[in-house]
Amino acid sequence: MYFNFACSYTYKFIMGLLAIAATSNFHVTLASPYYGAKGTKFGGVPMNLGGLKSKKLSSGYMQVKIKAQQAPSKINGTIVTTSIREDLVSRQNFSIKSYEIDADRKISIQALMNYFQETVIHHYKANRFHCDDFGSTPEMLKQNLICVTIRMKVVIYQYPTWGDDVQVETWISASGKIGLRMNWHLVDCKTGEILVRASSVCVMMNKLTRRVSKIPDEVRRELEPQFLSPLNLDDRKDLPRLHHNAADYISNSFSPRWSDLDVNQHVNNVKYIEWILESVPLSIMESHELSSMTLEYKRECGKKNKLQSLIAISSADEDGCNLGHNNGHLIECNHLLQLEDGVEIMRGKTEWRPKLVHNFDIMNLVM
């Protein structure tokens, strides 16, 4: 994730525009009809897996044919419909591997984020944007622009486990007039149930000056034909900054490692998530599972930076009453990843629900 706010005024300006955009008709609810960037209305085609005939290609990607009648998708058994054009959605299948699970045998957050990243890159390459390997359109390349994530929300209804076949669906939307929104569903291939929903907001950044900007009209024209209705995951409210004296735990300073760097010698944004999750006490990891995560990326991080991770933990009952940190209830954590001198790298909020079963049996592994 490449992000750097050389100018805080620019940041406030961009965030202000995004806040205005939140009230516009680009942000519609999950079941609403699709309005294109120019207000064109498309028919409501429910998006699901149950009604699709798919053919596996050697690359592991899917060719999708739409049947006239499609079974609706479900979240926790409740039917949901999205109103989007099937041909503008990319799908990629994953079979969850032994090395993609955590100590509970469920998919790790890192693997989940990796699936999302891989599917977006595939979407950019596959959808007539004429992008390069990293998802830059010809006009972006011409103007030295890259697309950077500034906000992300992930909602996990149910965790798939080792050996499960899942499909990640992704599509892009406008985020007001200045940003782009990536949307993801992670679907259980067997049941068609949506297990995870996620959405992120991206803006443009000049890769030489590292300044952010709105999407230039030329780039917008390249992307606009692919815009679909966005997921609404209630992620538009700014997270409060976690201050030093409100933190329950502050990590020792640490530096990025070689394995944390991407091809640009910067820290990949999946690593930021690992770092904030590491600050969560083991006792919470053992008794609870992550149910949602909201992230605000503030600044890119290089190999020479020294970081600190701050966390404040609170607990709430079903009605949201704060109960302190308690094993049997929902837990909410506020996070801050910052440089040693206090410059913010990322704000985060994570929500945790009690695990149904503790899976601490002795298992046997060959390696």
Added chain:
Amino acid sequence: MYFNFACSYTYKFIMGLLAIAATSNFHVTLASPYYGAKGTKFGGVPMNLGGLKSKKLSSGYMQVKIKAQQAPSKINGTIVTTSIREDLVSRQNFSIKSYEIDADRKISIQALMNYFQETVIHHYKANRFHCDDFGSTPEMLKQNLICVTIRMKVVIYQYPTWGDDVQVETWISASGKIGLRMNWHLVDCKTGEILVRASSVCVMMNKLTRRVSKIPDEVRRELEPQFLSPLNLDDRKDLPRLHHNAADYISNSFSPRWSDLDVNQHVNNVKYIEWILESVPLSIMESHELSSMTLEYKRECGKKNKLQSLIAISSADEDGCNLGHNNGHLIECNHLLQLEDGVEIMRGKTEWRPKLVHNFDIMNLVM
């Protein structure tokens, strides 16, 4: 990786037997004919990809048909042949993902080790051992035994990169009368060239007493029909212990994180490798690439352990003369992973060759 030497005498006994085994006819060179555990001789069928007709299954695994004439495999352009029965080799295809590469766009060591782990588990499940999910045979389950790695060597001739399709071939061998040997080739699907070879030695451990033992006759009878000739990667000499005063760098103490634990609440052995590689200075990571790695696992590590990583660095020219740490030459590192009280967890030796190209260009990534 589950490993614990409750009794150092047992360890010395086992290692002694393995050393004797190294001189037996179970350890044959790469091009030698196969001798089964009972001396049965099979015909020499060269193992390769070029001459195979393969069909991709929905699971991502391969069904392999053998042609009468097979093109030989190559390492760095040189033809090599192995004399093994094709039907006892498992193969699994991987397309290298955006999140499985390092800052040079080449496959990460972690991804490589993950591929090996996944393929071994598949091999155990697929090859009529009637194993459970984690590779225990019925007799192992009955006797409360698990299979633990005590030694591993990986030789990397060439790194595949993002988007490359590779195939991992794996098969098992005897390691003397007391151990098992896993063998791997990582093959470029396009050229049939062997890019990586690896081999590990495993013994049995009682999962209740945590004591190691030789393979009981009942378990050996279950596995023996699958034994093929082992790779000989010259990995049978014990590594010397790196002592505190000989170390160039000693890390601060660190603890395993939640994401480092496997389903048994122990640290997975791939994490040990990450930890020793983290101790290698960034300047070496930038100028050199890992060419080989030898590991000796001494003890399992749990979530409450505090560890230290020690490294000693030396450099040698092509003839092996020590030159100090120098960018233009081969570099050799000795590693030790230990508990704070000095108890050994893993010894390691890594060898590094200069990179041909430094790939530090600014690239664009969506996330």
